[in-house]
Amino acid sequence: MSQPTIVVTGAAGNLGKAVVQKFATEAYKVYALVHSISQIDAWKNLSVTQLPTDLLNEQHCETSIQAIIAETQNIDVAVLTAGGFVMGTIAETDLNKMQQQLALNFETAYNIARPVFLQMLKQKKGHLFLTGSKAGLNTQHAKGVTAYGLSKSLLFRLAEIMQAEANGTQVQIHVIVPNIIDTPQNRAAMPNADFSKWTLPETIADKIYAIVHSNSMEPMVMMV
Template sequence: MAKTIIITGANGGLGSAVVKKFLSANYRVIATGHDSKSRFVTDHPMYEYHALNLADETETSAFVDTMISKHKKIDGALLLAGGFAMGNIDTTDGQAIKEMFSINFETAYYAARPLFNHMMQQGYGRIVLIGSKPALNATAGKNVLAYAITKNMLFKLAELLNETAKGTNVVTSVVAPSTIDTAVNRKDMPDADTSKWVKPEQIADLLDFICSDKGDAIREPVYKMYNNA
C-alpha cells in the first residue's frame, strides 16, 4: 500500500522537486501552499493540493484533522515551508524576529504538533523539518540573524519530539542545507558559484530515503547537506 505524505511549501523551488520525486516513487501526496492552485502538478491520481495558511494554528490543525479523517493514516510530513531574510544584529529588530519566527517556526510547529500526536497513536511516522547551515554555523548565520535563530529552533524541536517518541517508530529528522539551487536564489545571487550549491533534487532523494523502508532504523538524525558551500 502506498504511503501517504503531507508536503508543505509544495509550490516552492524545493517543494516542486520533492512533490515530483514522491509522485514518481508512488507515494500518495497531500500538498499545501499559499497559492490557490498547484503550480507544478495539475492532474495526478495520487496528488491533491490545498491552499493553507500554515501560520494560522486553528486552520492548520483543522486541515490535519480533515486529512487524517479522509486518509486514516498519515505516514510522513515534509514541512518545507519557510522563508529567508538578510540582517545582522544592527539591522534586525523585534519585528524582523517575529516575522521570521512565524514563517520558519510557526509554520512547522502548527503542522508538526497534530501530526506527531497522530503518528504516536498509530505507532509510525516520519516528520522532516528543514533547518539550514546558518542555523548551525555562526559565521554563516551572523548576517542572517533572524533567519538563523528561527531555523535553529527547529533542531531543538526535533530533539524534543524524538525524546518524547523514544522507543517508538516515530522519528523527526532535520535536513540542514546550505544554499539551495533554486530559480529565486539564482536571481538574487547572479554572481555566485552555483556548482557549490545543493540541488533540490538531491534533497528530494534524501527525503525519499528518510520516508522509505531503507531509513527505518535511523533515529534522531540531522543531515548536513552543504555540498562545497
C-alpha cells in the same frame, strides 16, 4: 498494502515542489499544503491533492491535518519546507523583523508539526522532516542573519524535544540542512556564483525518500 501518505508544506515552493514530485512518482498519496491552489502541470497525472492552508493560522492547520487523517487514517511522512530568509545584523534586526522570521520559520512548522506528530505518536510510526539551515545549526553561520539563524535554530531544538517524547516508538524526526539550493531566486541574487556547487531540490527530495525507505532507526540532521 494501502497507499502511503505524505504531507508537504511549502509545496509550491522550490524544495516543496521537488518533494511532491518525487513521492507522487513513487506512488505516494500526496497532500500538498499550499498558500493557494494553482495549476501545476507536473502534478496533473499524479496523486496530488492541493490543500490551501495558511500555515500561520493554527486552527486552519489543525483542520487541514484532521481532514487528511479522516481520509487516510495514517500519515507516514511529513516534509515541512515552508520558510524563508532575511539578512540583518543585530543592529538591523528590531523585534518586528525578529517576529516575522519566527513566524515564517518556526510557527509555520510548529502549527503543522504538532498535529502531525500527535498522529504519528498514535501510529507509533512515521517520519517528520523539518527544514533547518546552516545558520540555525551553527551560530557561526548566523552572523549577519540574526533573525533567520535564531528562528531556524528553534527547529533543531523542537526536533530534539519531539524525538525525546517519541522515545520507544518508530517515530523519527529529521532536520534537513540545505547548503544553497539551486533555485531561480538564488541564481538571480547571486548571478556570478558557481551554480554547479549548489544542491538541486531534486537531489534533496531523493535523499529524503532514501531515508524514509532505509531501515535505519537513526533520527538525523541531514546536511544536503
